Amino acid sequence: MVMAHSLVQVLKGQNPEEIIDILAPEWSRALLERMPGVNETLSMPVGHGRLGWSERLALGRSLRGRYDQAIVLPNSWKSALVPFFARIPLRTGYTGEYRHGLLNDRRKLDKTRLPMTVQRFVALGLPKDALLPPLCPTPRLRLNPADPRVAAAAAALSLRTDKPILVLCPGAEYGPAKRWPTAHFAEVGKAMVKQGWDIWVMGSGKDLDAAEEVYILTGPGCVNLAGRTTLAQAVDVMALASAVVTNDSGLMHVAAALGRPLVAVYGSSDPGFTPPLSKTARIVSLGLECSPCFKRECHFGHLDCLGKLFPERVLEALKALPSPSLTQENHRIVPSGCTHPAPPR
Numbered sequence: 001m002v003m004a005h006s007l008v009q010v011l012k013g014q015n016p017e018e019i020i021d022i023l024a025p026e027w028s029r030a031l032l033e034r035m036p037g038v039n040e041t042l043s044m045p046v047g048h049g050r051l052g053w054s055e056r057l058a059l060g061r062s063l064r065g066r067y068d069q070a071i072v073l074p075n076s077w078k079s080a081l082v083p084f085f086a087r088i089p090l091r092t093g094y095t096g097e098y099r100h101g102l103l104n105d106r107r108k109l110d111k112t113r114l115p116m117t118v119q120r121f122v123a124l125g126l127p128k129d130a131l132l133p134p135l136c137p138t139p140r141l142r143l144n145p146a147d148p149r150v151a152a153a154a155a156a157l158s159l160r161t162d163k164p165i166l167v168l169c170p171g172a173e174y175g176p177a178k179r180w181p182t183a184h185f186a187e188v189g190k191a192m193v194k195q196g197w198d199i200w201v202m203g204s205g206k207d208l209d210a211a212e213e214v215y216i217l218t219g220p221g222c223v224n225l226a227g228r229t230t231l232a233q234a235v236d237v238m239a240l241a242s243a244v245v246t247n248d249s250g251l252m253h254v255a256a257a258l259g260r261p262l263v264a265v266y267g268s269s270d271p272g273f274t275p276p277l278s279k280t281a282r283i284v285s286l287g288l289e290c291s292p293c294f295k296r297e298c299h300f301g302h303l304d305c306l307g308k309l310f311p312e313r314v315l316e317a318l319k320a321l322p323s324p325s326l327t328q329e330n331h332r333i334v335p336s337g338c339t340h341p342a343p344p345r
Contacts, residue, residue: 003277010133022040023082030231035142060084068088072093077098077099092124093105094108117274139253139257144239157225159223166189169246170214171203171207171211179306182214184311184314185218186214201225225237235258238251242261255276256277257278261322284313
């Protein structure tokens with residue numbers, strides 16, 4: 001959802017007067033409300049994995065006559081039903097799961113030319129044979145530490161903000177092969193506490209066990225926020241972070257879009273496919289022969305790609321981060337790092 005903002009920026013760049021609404025799960029509303037260029041969020045009434053034919057049909061009928069184009073980012077057959085039922089004249093997306101009758105502006109995905117997810121999103125906002133811009137726009141969230149929502153979230157969670165703040169995000173919903181060991185996170189936390197920082201551990205309710213381990217092992221100076229925040233609060237208080245250390249996860253992309261200096265730890269996943277899109281990010285990875293494997297669990301049973309990536313590596317990367325600035329200007333991130341390779345000859 002964060003990476004979809006690059007597409008929004010491309011569409012707005014072509015026509016600043018264009019009105020862009022996004023149909024998405026209700027949970028994502030907090031992100032979309034903080035994205036410049038998004039007019040309205042429409043809630044998808046059907047949960048992931050459900051067909052919900054009657055609900056999709058009713059929603060599509062309610063949207064008839066409102067839109068000139070729909071851009072369908074997921075590749076599933078179900079995701080193309082609402083635009084079809086809405087009779088939107090131009091329905092754009094990759095062919096995906098046999099969507100020949102549902103999309104009338106079908107694109108064939110060339111994974112060699114478009115290796116990154118964000119590139120694939122941006123390409124759908126351009127004519128079929130258009131070249132991508134040399135740099136894709138960087139996703140950004142319209143938020144800064146002076147925003148009243150930030151102060152309100154910090155107050156609601158009883159957070160002190162008089163010290164530099166390191167946010168640790170030990171969760172990753174995909175599976176254990178994306179999760180740096182909790183003991184490593186805690187070693188980083190303890191080292192930064194000694195330097196006068198406060199530590200906030202963040203994550204969803206699914207990350208409670210990992211977050212609690214990090215909290216206990218880190219000791220004094222650490223606050224466990226996992227499962228205590230709404231998504232909106234998590235986004236708002238992360239805007240206060242002086243630095244973030246995170247697995248390859250949704251919160252990693254949130255931190256990048258907020259312009260927070262961050263260190264992203266990669267194991268089984270590929271930083272070339274879904275990197276943090278920010279000039280203030282550093283990636284650490286061992287680059288073992290067996291990675292990236294894209295497995296949920298290590299098929300060798302050792303998880304060396306993460307276990308042998310020791311805390312000292314991350315602490316060195318933290319030292320190399322740009323000094324955090326909490327000014328509004330820091331949140332106007334210029335495009336960075338989202339380059340694409342030349343098409344194969």
